Amino acid sequence: MNDRIIIIGAGAWGDALSKLTQINGCEPIIWSRSCGRVLAEMVTDCVAIISAVSMSGVPAIIERLRDSIAPHQIIVTATKGLDARTNLTPAQLWHQAFPNNPIVVLSGPNLSLEIQQGLPAATVVASQSADAANTIQEIFSSPKFRVYTNDDPIGVELGGTIKNVIAIAAGTCDGLKLGNNAKSALLTRGLAEIIRIGQYWGGKTETFYGLSGLGDLLTTCNSPLSRNYQVGYGLAQGRTLTEVLANLQGTAEGVNTTKVLIQIADRNQIYMPITVLVDRLLQGQITAPEAIVALMSRDRKSE
Ligand SMILES: NC(=O)C1=CN([C@@H]2O[C@H](COP(=O)(O)OP(=O)(O)OC[C@H]3O[C@@H](n4cnc5c(N)ncnc54)[C@H](O)[C@@H]3O)[C@@H](O)[C@H]2O)C=CC1
Ligand SMILES: O=C(CO)COP(=O)(O)O
Structure with missing residues (x-):
């Protein structure tokens, strides 16, 4: 495959995505803050511009690229977070800045370390442009990586983003050694919560039961490789958030995502x-054991 593509961000996910395209014979250009090159010049002639930076970096990357992207270039966002200032998703931010470009959301159960180890995985590429989704599917598909297209980008994006909050809860549950019954109850009710706010945002219910929703929820909530899971696990050991984050390798987007979700849920009275x-x-307002007591002693309701 000879398409010129650029991957923005050389963190854990940017590196793994780069490796996946190389399996198909692509030689992606990689941009990171430390590479010393001008991003706006590097994107010229690229068929796809793939953003794999953490949420906090997305607005800055968009600013660097303003006026530098032609309308035919496909923008792919692989970030799983919500913007603290605007409460928008990464794809919404990209769309706001580049309204004429096809935007593709890439999201699924994709722990980067497993992908780096060459283990098989599957993902979803979602876009309102079927042509753009097909192009990105072709770029990433390989015997190691099965890529599904989807026409519900907001649903795909929100599944991958909101599950990070539930992954913090799951890490807490495992850190407290509460057992499999409790964990299954947490994940199932967590999915109900993802669907409740996801529907409000316009995502399709069936998307949340797919790879980018339930699939990513299961992977992230069951793996000590997940940074969000590690945050919850550390809090259950009685460590403070500051202590946990100081020892964490990479970004745990769920910490910021929780704050944004609380604002949206409060504004719109979503339970x-x-x-x-x-x-x-x-x-730090409650301890992990207190959080469990609070969850279990809520008003009785039907499922
Ligand atoms: N690591 C994983 O397994 C997966 C991560 N993701 C998502 O991908 C995103 C990135 O995650 P990781 O690579 O794991 O995080 P990371 O912490 O390893 O890397 C973050 C990257 O973002 C860049 N960045 C941050 N702020 C920036 C700014 N202002 N300007 C330019 N670059 C900036 C950093 O330099 C770094 O390259 C997150 O939203 C994460 O949820 C999605 C799927 C899998
Ligand atoms: O999104 C991920 C797996 O799909 C990665 O999860 P963490 O960001 O919690 O490591």
Whole structure:
């Protein structure tokens, strides 16, 4: 495959995505803050511009690229977070800045370390442009990486983003050694919470039951490789958030995502009991055991 593509961000995910395209004979250009090159010049002639930076970096990257992207170039966002200032998703930020470009969301159960080890995985590329999704599917598909197209970008993006909050709760649950019954209850009710806010945002219910929703929820909530899971696990050991984050390799987007979700849920009166307790836990307002008692002693309701 000879398409010229650029990957923005050389963190864990940017590196793994780069490796996946190389399996198909691509030689992606990689840009990172430390590479010493001008991003706006490097994107010229690229068929696809793939952003794999953490959420906090997305607005700055968009600013660097303003006026430098032609309308036919496909923008791919692989970030799983929410913007603290605007409460928008990464794809919404990209669309706001580049309204004429096809935007593709790439998201799925994709722990970067497993991908780096050459283990098989599957993902979803979602776009309102079927042509753009097909092009990105072709760039990434290989015997190691099965890529599905999808026409619900907001649903795909939100599944991968909101599950990070539930992954913090799951790490807490495992850190407290609460067992499999409790864990399954947490994940199932967590999915209900993802769907509740995801529907409000316009995502399709069936998308949340797919790879980018339930699939990513299962992977992230069951793996000590997940940084979000590690945050919850550390809090359950009685460590403070500051201590946990100081020892974490890479970004745990769920910490910031929780804050943004709380704002949206409050504004729109969306019931998100797990997210509320994760927020209080992250802020040090309650301990992990207290969060469990609070979850279990809520008003009785039907499923
Ligand atoms: N690591 C993983 O397994 C996966 C991560 N993701 C998502 O991908 C995103 C990145 O994650 P990781 O690579 O794991 O994080 P990381 O912490 O390893 O790397 C973050 C990258 O973002 C860049 N960055 C941050 N702020 C920037 C700015 N202002 N300007 C330019 N670059 C900036 C950093 O330099 C670094 O290259 C996150 O949203 C994460 O949720 C998605 C799927 C899998
Ligand atoms: O999104 C991921 C796996 O799909 C990575 O999860 P963490 O960011 O928690 O490591």
